[in-house]
Amino acid sequence: xxxxxxxxxxxxxxxxxxxxxxxxxxxxxxxxxxxxxxxxxxxxxxxxxxxxxxxxxxxxxxxxxxxxxxxxxxxxxxxxxxxxxxxxxxxxxxxxxxxxxxxxxxxxxxxxxxxxxxxxxxxxxxxxxxxxxxxxxxxxxxxxxxxxxxxxxxxxxxxxxxxxxxxxxx
Numbered sequence: 001x002x003x004x005x006x007x008x009x010x011x012x013x014x015x016x017x018x019x020x021x022x023x024x025x026x027x028x029x030x031x032x033x034x035x036x037x038x039x040x041x042x043x044x045x046x047x048x049x050x051x052x053x054x055x056x057x058x059x060x061x062x063x064x065x066x067x068x069x070x071x072x073x074x075x076x077x078x079x080x081x082x083x084x085x086x087x088x089x090x091x092x093x094x095x096x097x098x099x100x101x102x103x104x105x106x107x108x109x110x111x112x113x114x115x116x117x118x119x120x121x122x123x124x125x126x127x128x129x130x131x132x133x134x135x136x137x138x139x140x141x142x143x144x145x146x147x148x149x150x151x152x153x154x155x156x157x158x159x160x161x162x163x164x165x166x167x168x169x170x
Contacts, residue, residue, distance in 0.1 A: 002074035005030035006105075008098045009057075011039025012117045014080035014145070014163060018057075019048035021079055024165035026052065033058060033070045037085065037098045061097045076105040077168050080117035080145070083125070089114075090131035106138055113141045113168055116153045123155035143167050 005025045009015040015036065022032045034049045034057045041059060050056045058069060078085070085099065094100040105112045114135065122128065136142060136151060144153045148167035 002071050003029070003031050004071050004073045005032050006070075006073040006076045006101055007032060007034050008076060008078040008081075008102060009034065009036045009040040009044055010078065010080055010082040010085040010098070011037055011042060012080045012082050013043055014115075014117050015040040015043040016045065017163070017165075018044055018079070019052045021077065021165050021168060022049060022052045024168065025077075028169055030075070031070075033073070035059075035098045035101055037096055039082075040098075059097060061100070072108075073101075073105070073110060075111045075113075076102060077113045077115075078102055079113075079115040079143075079168060081114045083116075083118045083122045083128070086114065086116055086118070086135070087127060087131055090134050106135075106140070109139065111141075112139070113143060115143045115145050115163075115168070117145050117156055119157050120155035121157075143170070 007021050009018040018034055022034055025032045032053050036044050036057045036059050046057050088099050089102055094103045142151050142153045145156045145163055
């Protein structure tokens with residue numbers, strides 16, 4: 001198994017702490033690359049990510065002929081994961097670099113942890129429960145953003161400052 005860990009951030013306020021998640025992974029012996037959606041970059045502190053990991057957050061696909069930027073990860077963490085991103089992953093839509101990386105992890109059985117940060121207004125959407133169940137059946141570990149509970153996520157209508165990066169490694 002690769003000692004690389006990809007920390008994927010989607011577009012929500014918790015993405016502002018992605019450098020903390022990278023630090024927690026480094027403290028556990030992982031080599032870390034942060035991958036962010038374009039929307040996440042509204043919150044991500046790219047300078048802090050680069051100070052922590054030595055590499056700027058990866059957002060775009062590499063160009064044809066360019067070498068891979070890091071080996072296939074041995075683990076992938078998506079924190080935060082938005083309603084949009086989780087629904088894409090459950091249906092196999094890979095329309096950005098981050099989604100492609102996570103879909104490949106799902107396909108290959110790479111250990112995958114997802115932290116949904118989804119409002120109560122969206123939690124009741126008719127596709128939502130089925131998509132979470134599908135991801136769990138595929139072996140994804142879901143972490144509740146407010147309590148750290150495993151495979152029992154709940155809606156979060158406010159930015160959760162209580163989130164403990166250690167919950168990503170339970």
